[in-house]
Amino acid sequence: xxxxxxxxxGISFGGLRAVNEFDISVEKGQLYGLIGPNGAGKTxxxxxLTGVYRPDEGAILLDGVNLTGRKTxxxxxxxxxxxxxxxxxxxxxxxLDNVKAGLHNHxxxxxxxxxxxxxxxxxxxxxxxxxxxxLLKVFGLEEYAEHKxxxxxxxxxxxxxxxxxxxxxxxxxxxxxxxxxxxxxxTKELMDTIRFVRDHFDMTIxxxxxxxxxxxxxxxxxxxxxxGEVLTQGDTQTVLNDPxxxxxxxxx
Amino acid sequence: MKKxxxxxxxxxxxxxxxxxxxxxxxxxxxxxxxxxxxVSSLIQGLLVPFCTxxxxxxxxxxxxxxxxxxxxxxxxxxxxxxxxxAVFSLAFKQTMPGGPRFFIALLIGAATAALVGFLVGIPxxxxxxxxxxxxxxxxxxxxxxxxNALYLGVxxxxxxxxxxxxxxxxxxxxxxxxxxxxQGVTGxxxxxxxxxxxxxxxxxxxxxxxxxxxxxxRAVMAIRDNRIAAESIGINVTKYKxxxxxxxxxxxxxxxxxxxxxxSTLNALPKNFGYNMSILILVFVVLGGIGNIRGxxxxxxxxxxxxxxxxxxxxxxxxxxxxxxxxMMIFNWSPNAIFFRKRMRQRLTGGGKSxxxxx
Amino acid sequence: MSFAAHLINGISxxxxxxxxxxxxxxxxxxAKMLNFxxxxxxxxxxxxxxxxxxxxxxxxxxxIVISMAVxxxxxxxxxxxxxxxxxxxxxxxxxxxxxxxxxLLQNIALLxxxxxxxxxxxxxxxxxxxLFDGQLVIKxxxxxxxxxxxxxxxxxxxxxxxxxxxxxMTAVSEDKDAARLMGINVNGTIAVTFAIGxxxxxxxxxxxxxxxxxxxxYTGSMPGIKAFVAxxxxxxxxxxxxxxxxxxxxxxxxxxxxxxxxQLSDAIVFSILIVVLLVKPTGLLGKQxxxxx
Numbered sequence: 001x002x003x004x005x006x007x008x009x010g011i012s013f014g015g016l017r018a019v020n021e022f023d024i025s026v027e028k029g030q031l032y033g034l035i036g037p038n039g040a041g042k043t044x045x046x047x048x049l050t051g052v053y054r055p056d057e058g059a060i061l062l063d064g065v066n067l068t069g070r071k072t073x074x075x076x077x078x079x080x081x082x083x084x085x086x087x088x089x090x091x092x093x094x095x096l097d098n099v100k101a102g103l104h105n106h107x108x109x110x111x112x113x114x115x116x117x118x119x120x121x122x123x124x125x126x127x128x129x130x131x132x133x134x135l136l137k138v139f140g141l142e143e144y145a146e147h148k149x150x151x152x153x154x155x156x157x158x159x160x161x162x163x164x165x166x167x168x169x170x171x172x173x174x175x176x177x178x179x180x181x182x183x184x185x186x187t188k189e190l191m192d193t194i195r196f197v198r199d200h201f202d203m204t205i206x207x208x209x210x211x212x213x214x215x216x217x218x219x220x221x222x223x224x225x226x227x228g229e230v231l232t233q234g235d236t237q238t239v240l241n242d243p244x245x246x247x248x249x250x251x252x
Numbered sequence: 253m254k255k256x257x258x259x260x261x262x263x264x265x266x267x268x269x270x271x272x273x274x275x276x277x278x279x280x281x282x283x284x285x286x287x288x289x290x291v292s293s294l295i296q297g298l299l300v301p302f303c304t305x306x307x308x309x310x311x312x313x314x315x316x317x318x319x320x321x322x323x324x325x326x327x328x329x330x331x332x333x334x335x336x337x338a339v340f341s342l343a344f345k346q347t348m349p350g351g352p353r354f355f356i357a358l359l360i361g362a363a364t365a366a367l368v369g370f371l372v373g374i375p376x377x378x379x380x381x382x383x384x385x386x387x388x389x390x391x392x393x394x395x396x397x398x399x400n401a402l403y404l405g406v407x408x409x410x411x412x413x414x415x416x417x418x419x420x421x422x423x424x425x426x427x428x429x430x431x432x433x434x435q436g437v438t439g440x441x442x443x444x445x446x447x448x449x450x451x452x453x454x455x456x457x458x459x460x461x462x463x464x465x466x467x468x469x470r471a472v473m474a475i476r477d478n479r480i481a482a483e484s485i486g487i488n489v490t491k492y493k494x495x496x497x498x499x500x501x502x503x504x505x506x507x508x509x510x511x512x513x514x515x516s517t518l519n520a521l522p523k524n525f526g527y528n529m530s531i532l533i534l535v536f537v538v539l540g541g542i543g544n545i546r547g548x549x550x551x552x553x554x555x556x557x558x559x560x561x562x563x564x565x566x567x568x569x570x571x572x573x574x575x576x577x578x579x580m581m582i583f584n585w586s587p588n589a590i591f592f593r594k595r596m597r598q599r600l601t602g603g604g605k606s607x608x609x610x611x
Numbered sequence: 612m613s614f615a616a617h618l619i620n621g622i623s624x625x626x627x628x629x630x631x632x633x634x635x636x637x638x639x640x641x642a643k644m645l646n647f648x649x650x651x652x653x654x655x656x657x658x659x660x661x662x663x664x665x666x667x668x669x670x671x672x673x674x675i676v677i678s679m680a681v682x683x684x685x686x687x688x689x690x691x692x693x694x695x696x697x698x699x700x701x702x703x704x705x706x707x708x709x710x711x712x713x714x715l716l717q718n719i720a721l722l723x724x725x726x727x728x729x730x731x732x733x734x735x736x737x738x739x740x741x742l743f744d745g746q747l748v749i750k751x752x753x754x755x756x757x758x759x760x761x762x763x764x765x766x767x768x769x770x771x772x773x774x775x776x777x778x779x780m781t782a783v784s785e786d787k788d789a790a791r792l793m794g795i796n797v798n799g800t801i802a803v804t805f806a807i808g809x810x811x812x813x814x815x816x817x818x819x820x821x822x823x824x825x826x827x828x829y830t831g832s833m834p835g836i837k838a839f840v841a842x843x844x845x846x847x848x849x850x851x852x853x854x855x856x857x858x859x860x861x862x863x864x865x866x867x868x869x870x871x872x873x874q875l876s877d878a879i880v881f882s883i884l885i886v887v888l889l890v891k892p893t894g895l896l897g898k899q900x901x902x903x904x
Contacts, residue, residue: 076483084481084484088478088480088481088484090473092473092477093474100470104471105486111463111495114463115462121466124467125467164481375885375889376885383892385645390881397877415874534706575711578708578711581697585697585701585708587697587698587699
């Protein structure tokens, strides 16, 4: 059974049909790419999957559980984590605390215990620090742990967003244009990181990307979106050589 | 990695300890000056107000700096704490010793202010920015308005209240009027003093600083920095906003308790519980540094002291206060001034502190 | 008849709120700042007319014109000295500075004119309107206030829509940087906004003091807050919204004073504001803006 499955997903804004009859099926452990021209509705699909928008029709299934119409935090708890196209970090918090915020639901203690520093506070905070540092190491960010997130270089900020998403221990990771604004070297490094995340954590990843080098380099399957509808889907090479796709990107 | 963690803990802890130390040191110095007779009666009369404003400034900083929402209604929460605790203390003036009575009054003031903060917070925290500011201002005014119109009395049959006048309370022979409408509460026991005030500042600091460094505080600051991202990692935005706002209101209530027990007559005037007071508290917070708890205390004390120090200038003092306020705001916040200061600092330190070190 | 009289008084008060709210909303809409000192500019406008008419024996109309000039210069100066250096700083910093300016104006007035209440001479000397054989008297100042505020509301709407500078204002309010790139003088446009807002404040001051003839350094403070509430009520940034918000606020305030409780009237006004904002978080005519994810 597929890890993520959507059936006939659709949403309109005003009179505009942003996404129509969207079906996708992502297998566990897959690196799946969602591509398409600007304005095709890619980020809207991410917003549907994470409960930012409620679909007008259709269903979203994660591991067989119906998540349609659930709230963002419930969907996070169910196991979908994401990054954002325009980076959204907790800029004034240290890098370490950004990741610790991601661990929030997995390391509970009450506000009362926190204020009066009861034993569980110390124990849990220590565990959180260890876990967060472990994640920062994976992304090569451990030396920045003390810095404010907003002072990180751009490429590191993107990585920190992935680290924070991974801290929620998701089943499915959504990456929204992870290579946007990166130079070729940074992109290459990012590709290694994404591959590493998939292998190391046995993660399923669905990503939106415009950088064709990245897409063809790491994605195993692709779905091409055009005007809110699926243009074609299948193996990366087959899809990329499809004349329909080339036409959609380059026009007539 | 172990070492780093230790370094990290000690860094924030050290900062917090400096704040506690500053308060204790100030207390000791003041006590020495008082004992040696170097403090004028004017300043002695200001000691409890210093504590009151420091506490309410810390409380508001929790809302403005940590939660990142603008409240112009904190004087209202102070008002709730002041009146509920004053009514309690007045009712048990003869039947309870001062110490436990004040302690219970404190709990009552904090709890009712928390309750009102919670009830106000539920609808209000859905709004954003300036709208939230105006609605909190409105709530503050409503609270002040209602208390001004409220008559409350107690007799053998229990509590009576009305919005009309003292007679409509229909009290029995043994009845006592506790709140007399616009005349407020008279005869509250003077249970607070400078020492109590400083202890309450320390308790407030303890609660707020520990809150900030806890899991809950981190969630609140995450929401402040980016609500959408906080939601995406499973943080319940409404819940944590409400926790922070309620705690902040409750601590403002504590300041109100301190205020009420320093006066024999308590009125809800525009001056002490109106929006002007809320704004004044906001001025403390902004000048002390948004999110900077220690700064709030310093600003509250200095700005309470300033008009009194300028008293010799009589009519000009508030004028000077206003000019100082404007000048400080421009100096602290103007992009040009910030750039200028940065360059001066670089020149003084012989070039280049990097961005990261600055943070 | 008494209901009609209360209603009319409410509309009269509401028109004054509307005039002040128009100034608030213009400045907020374009400069994106809450000019807390706006109410105090009104007070200065009131004093200017008072000095002109009572001390210098000027013709009321001439005094009003001079008062408008005084307020315009004042508004532009405040903007130049106190607010412009903070362009681009945190909105909170600008808000506190505006509060500082408010204190400053109040204390200047206190020093110059003293704290005693000045009896303001009604500058509207037209005869009152008597209806139903004198059962319902509408004061001339009420009529003038309503007419003036309607004319100004319409005038401002046309000004913003039709003139070049009005469209520049719209552009600046949408996006300062883009407007600058399009060759719009952003600082100049904001200065003009303050000039207009402040000259409106002068008119509001005259009408406020004519309807409620007592003038102190704090006269502008509470009406200023109420007008701010009115602007938010109607949807801050919207010119018709400010007008409707102002009228509604005045009517509600007067009716609740008359029929419920004069002590609780402010509480009622504020409660209604809260209810409106909870149902419609950006006010009656405000634009809904959704954050893009």
